[in-house]
Amino acid sequence: MMNGVEKTNGEDVATEEQLITPWTVSVASGYTLLRDPRHNKGLAFTENERDAHYLRGLLPPALMTQELQEKKLMHNLRQYEVPLQRYMAMMDLQERNERLFYKLLIDNVEELLPVVYTPTVGEACQKYGSIFRRPQGLYISLKEKGKILEVLKNWPESNIQVIVVTDGERILGLGDLGCQGMGIPVGKLSLYTALGGLRPSACLPVTIDVGTNNEKLLNDEFYIGLRQRRATGQEYAELLEEFMTAVKKNYGEKVLVQFEDFANHNAFELLEKYSPTHLVFNDDIQGTASVVLAGLLAALKLVGGALADHRFLFLGAGEAGTGIAELIALEISKQTKAPLEETRKKIWLVDSKGLIVSSRKESLQHFKKPWAHDHEPVKGLLDAVKAIKPTVLIGSSGVGKTFTKEVVEAMASINEKPLILALSNPTSQSECTAEEAYTWSKGRVIFASGSPFDPVEYNRKVFVPGQANNAYIFPGFGLGLIMSGAIRVHDDMLLAASEALAAQVKQEHFDKGLIYPPFSNIRNISANIAAKVAAKAYELGLASRLPRPKDLVKYAESCMYSPVYRSYR
Ligand SMILES: NC(=O)C1=CN([C@@H]2O[C@H](COP(=O)(O)OP(=O)(O)OC[C@H]3O[C@@H](n4cnc5c(N)ncnc54)[C@H](OP(=O)(O)O)[C@@H]3O)[C@@H](O)[C@H]2O)C=CC1
Numbered sequence: 001m002m003n004g005v006e007k008t009n010g011e012d013v014a015t016e017e018q019l020i021t022p023w024t025v026s027v028a029s030g031y032t033l034l035r036d037p038r039h040n041k042g043l044a045f046t047e048n049e050r051d052a053h054y055l056r057g058l059l060p061p062a063l064m065t066q067e068l069q070e071k072k073l074m075h076n077l078r079q080y081e082v083p084l085q086r087y088m089a090m091m092d093l094q095e096r097n098e099r100l101f102y103k104l105l106i107d108n109v110e111e112l113l114p115v116v117y118t119p120t121v122g123e124a125c126q127k128y129g130s131i132f133r134r135p136q137g138l139y140i141s142l143k144e145k146g147k148i149l150e151v152l153k154n155w156p157e158s159n160i161q162v163i164v165v166t167d168g169e170r171i172l173g174l175g176d177l178g179c180q181g182m183g184i185p186v187g188k189l190s191l192y193t194a195l196g197g198l199r200p201s202a203c204l205p206v207t208i209d210v211g212t213n214n215e216k217l218l219n220d221e222f223y224i225g226l227r228q229r230r231a232t233g234q235e236y237a238e239l240l241e242e243f244m245t246a247v248k249k250n251y252g253e254k255v256l257v258q259f260e261d262f263a264n265h266n267a268f269e270l271l272e273k274y275s276p277t278h279l280v281f282n283d284d285i286q287g288t289a290s291v292v293l294a295g296l297l298a299a300l301k302l303v304g305g306a307l308a309d310h311r312f313l314f315l316g317a318g319e320a321g322t323g324i325a326e327l328i329a330l331e332i333s334k335q336t337k338a339p340l341e342e343t344r345k346k347i348w349l350v351d352s353k354g355l356i357v358s359s360r361k362e363s364l365q366h367f368k369k370p371w372a373h374d375h376e377p378v379k380g381l382l383d384a385v386k387a388i389k390p391t392v393l394i395g396s397s398g399v400g401k402t403f404t405k406e407v408v409e410a411m412a413s414i415n416e417k418p419l420i421l422a423l424s425n426p427t428s429q430s431e432c433t434a435e436e437a438y439t440w441s442k443g444r445v446i447f448a449s450g451s452p453f454d455p456v457e458y459n460r461k462v463f464v465p466g467q468a469n470n471a472y473i474f475p476g477f478g479l480g481l482i483m484s485g486a487i488r489v490h491d492d493m494l495l496a497a498s499e500a501l502a503a504q505v506k507q508e509h510f511d512k513g514l515i516y517p518p519f520s521n522i523r524n525i526s527a528n529i530a531a532k533v534a535a536k537a538y539e540l541g542l543a544s545r546l547p548r549p550k551d552l553v554k555y556a557e558s559c560m561y562s563p564v565y566r567s568y569r
């Protein structure tokens, strides 16, 4: 197929009573063709195409291959020293020539991921009002209440397979960025295509705007969102309900809705509410859990023992922290046959008030209650490390510089090879830098972080930090769901994705101290994750695409979008 997972829902499904949008389909040519990012090839249009499509004179005479265009653009991008300028150049390219954008991203993934994704996308969201040029997704605000189905029909594509939606309340570790959170669904979906092979036209970025509590944005004359404080309670729930209903009605049961960067007081509730009726996935809770579990499973080769032999301590007990904790407990429970209530006891979490212990249970949010184990109260992280003596320390608080020298030294005094994951994004919120982790542990730490760090030289040895980011999981996970026609997400699919990712870590990676494979091989990794997720969907009876393809890895690869230019007749 080589052009993305095939379309799943027919276009003419409206009944006689339903209103429809009168779309016409026409062949782009001439000036319009050059301005159409999906079909534009710039100087790569051949002589024949220039004749046949009325392009003569609209282009200078030179012809360029896509490879040469790529070389030129990479050269140009590298001239920019300011990361945000690179981001804007990439967004301009996406709006000018989509295939070239994806070719660049796929072929230079390690270099360009930090540009279109964390950390730069964080800064882009903060300044989105100033850098905004063209809308790249759908904005659904309180003003659209009662009209969301119509709004969905305004989008030029009707065969949508994945929606990434945010309400902008917890953008990375940067807090409430309101409507400017749009950079996140746009960035995540560009990875769906580049890393997971979904067709760009099948991807829909959505930002739900219910206001913002960010005073700075409310007072910013360039702010692009509703200038009011956040709607909550019934008003919020009704808008979300209308959105979820409209999405299913418009795109069918098999459209995947990925919730992204919602604040935890809504995230858990939305996931619980819509899991039974929709194909939904919360990337921050579930995708992060799967990627971290994969890293831990791989790391056992370096630190020894089984997962059940380890003790885990988290700084941060929100979506990421408790999501990961629950998946670790589930995996240990599957491996040892011990009940979840028992396996959870190997896992401890610290929130802004200190260690989560049973004496705090009454006042805890519901997602923290399972982690309130018997222990005397402990205030700070350092004391918690000393009290719990974890083998694994995971940062998921969104607060930077919290893994201090004392904390890392304490981990290194307890463990020969301490495992430390600083998950918070972007780089400014990272719990510590890679250099700090290697230096303070005297080169003994196994370290990975949510945002990328360069390799570090310590004591004449080069250490390569891995990137523990859900970007390893969600593109392949989503591909697996879509190619199998899955109708629901199941926890066992998350475990399958973790195992598939962990299996991709080879000896050469372990030798460098890595617990994740490099992103340079991500499309192959995604195909393997997709195959395992799809296999699980078939096994659980949740797959609707029948018969089941025999070789799921090959099938996944055959479904993946290729950015190579097509020839026009
Ligand atoms: N690497 C990756 O793939 C991913 C990384 N992340 C990152 O994780 C971070 C957290 O995200 P998420 O879990 O969704 O956020 P939440 O808001 O759901 O959770 C944050 C948690 O951190 C706690 N916390 C805040 N400040 C402190 C502090 N000073 N000391 C101790 N605990 C503190 C909060 O405590 P309290 O409950 O008491 O307020 C809360 O439990 C973000 O930076 C995000 O970018 C998220 C998803 C994926």
Ligand SMILES: CC(=O)C(=O)O
Binding pocket: 118, 171, 172, 173, 261, 283, 284, 424, 425, 450, 469, 470, 471
């Ligand atoms: C990576 C991601 O999803 C986050 O930081 O929120």
Ligand SMILES: [Mg+2]
Binding pocket: 172, 260, 261, 283, 284
């Ligand atoms: Mg996120």
